[in-house]
Amino acid sequence: MKTLDNLQQFTPPVRTLMGPGPSDVSPRVLQAMARPTLGHLDPLFIDMMEEVKLLLQYAFQTQNTLTIPISGPGSAGMEACFVNLVEPGDKIIVCQNGVFGGRMKENVERSGGIPILIEDPWGTAIDLNKVETALKTHPDAKILAFVHAETSTGVRSDAQQLCKLAHNHHCLTIVDTVTSLGGIPVKVDDWQMDAVYSGTQKCLSCAPGLSPVTFSEQAIEKIKQRQQKVQSWFLDLNLVMGYWGTAAKRSYHHTAPINALYGLHEALLILKEEGLENSWQRHTQNYEALRIGIENLGLSFTVAEADRLPQLNAINVPEGVDEAQIRARLLNEYNLEIGAGLGSLAGKIWRIGLMGYASNLKNVSYCLKALANTLP
């Protein structure tokens, strides 16, 4: 039994993180977070904020001025998109093919919007035809919201085509790129995405806790024309813009998570050094190596090949195998974390991540070897 008097320093072991995130954090990023804390109004820190914006524009492939990290995890980034863009009574088409589409629907409802839910089976991509039909059926819909890379299933949907469909029907888009950013192409300007949020703990290989977001001019226009205030003070982009807006004139909003931002700066610098295209290619190559090994073990993938995310692989649990026991053994005997299934896929799949710093051949072979030794 833990009591106040027997608590000690926490010294975590070094795990290999191959679940759905957090992924292995680069030692460079860990080191950056331990640098001396500056004041949030220190000119040197404000300079660094400008650099983070520049680096995020690169990661998102956008010129959007409003490209910043929200001071909270991916769920806060999601909420920032919905509470700012959805006004009471707005009809929002929400695609659900996993856990996170469901969370989007919750966000629409809590923002006073009316969700129109388009469902696809978990483990499949969003059906473009269904979306087009919904857009035609609801010509008054304001926004199409969807998840680019479903973390709960390892499925990639066609973000470019979905954005095109939305714009053809005069809808803005809210897109979840939590698991895609840095791992597969996310081209905010080319694809004309409007409000996009991501996380730091997946393919950026940074510690969890921040949510990069970017907003198009059209999205900002909708926010500026709101009839009533954004329901969240903390996430009100009218206020957040004043804080992150320009280095020259900054209004105090909240105290930024200084050391976490040091980590994000370093993680984005690593991405830039490697180059986005090279990072995408590396994720694909390591997936290929994993795929061959998984098939050699007699295991199968949950998702059709064309819809798979190279950075997050859903593997079917063989009949009769206790999936939780395998995961526990991997963790305890190999210091290796892989993920379980969620919702309707709980108990049926494992999720093996190859994200960011963790996407390398050493991890692939270690994981395959550990699975081979552990499977009955």
Added chain:
Amino acid sequence: MKTLDNLQQFTPPVRTLMGPGPSDVSPRVLQAMARPTLGHLDPLFIDMMEEVKLLLQYAFQTQNTLTIPISGPGSAGMEACFVNLVEPGDKIIVCQNGVFGGRMKENVERSGGIPILIEDPWGTAIDLNKVETALKTHPDAKILAFVHAETSTGVRSDAQQLCKLAHNHHCLTIVDTVTSLGGIPVKVDDWQMDAVYSGTQKCLSCAPGLSPVTFSEQAIEKIKQRQQKVQSWFLDLNLVMGYWGTAAKRSYHHTAPINALYGLHEALLILKEEGLENSWQRHTQNYEALRIGIENLGLSFTVAEADRLPQLNAINVPEGVDEAQIRARLLNEYNLEIGAGLGSLAGKIWRIGLMGYASNLKNVSYCLKALANTLP
């Protein structure tokens, strides 16, 4: 001009942080944040979450089960209290004697409540008589909300008496202890506080980005009896409780900011090692040393002695002195940060913090020496 191609690693200098926060972060805490990232479902991490709860109960002097860090800065903690406790139409008495009371009012309005604003001049404590009158005038008020330690002015209000008044009139309390926790007594159970939020970057001397909160049984009861859902999904305590609730059964809500929580664990451990009472005493002693020095320099305090926070001192800028120039010289020549005034006190005061790890005699004498050398 910064471009993507000339960005480099960010290596901040070691400043002495004696503004209104962030305060100097202990090297032990910085080191803790650089430890290897674990998965947020890792049994070892879940164990550490339990320890953080235990340590926060100590810091808050409470047995409240719902005592956790919110995964965002103090403003997110403030919003968590308001969006959960305020229901549309609820009348909320809000005391304002600085910046943060005003922010509370914003939170009430955005949560659909009706704020009754009680104003006191900036730099003075909350007037108990005015509050009692307001409670009598509005017998249907549901909550009294106030700031214990006003960061914008360095004023301490009488939290114990304010809570007593509120309960005498059947009101719950929402209390901002961002700047008080760890520096002066905050006794959640003894004083019967209901919803209390704080920050990590003041007297806990941790990096900014997390907000410790604690809720009484009465507060939880009000949340459970809500007629409509909490407007924020991210801050909905019904969901957050499922995540932080019990180690044995945890529902996934969001990915916790793992490394930031390592830092908080270490910061709270340091507080426990010193002992809360010893920490309060140290803050008072170092204030005394600062007070003598400030008076010897011919400077005066903004706040009456009885209402001063030992950890945050508002000093009047002498006539004819360019306060911003002094601060810039302290920063550039001494690597020393002190704070400016906000709102109606902008340009009129400096704010000198002696918080947490930064509350020591070395900092006091360094700051006095630097001021002596810099003042005209």
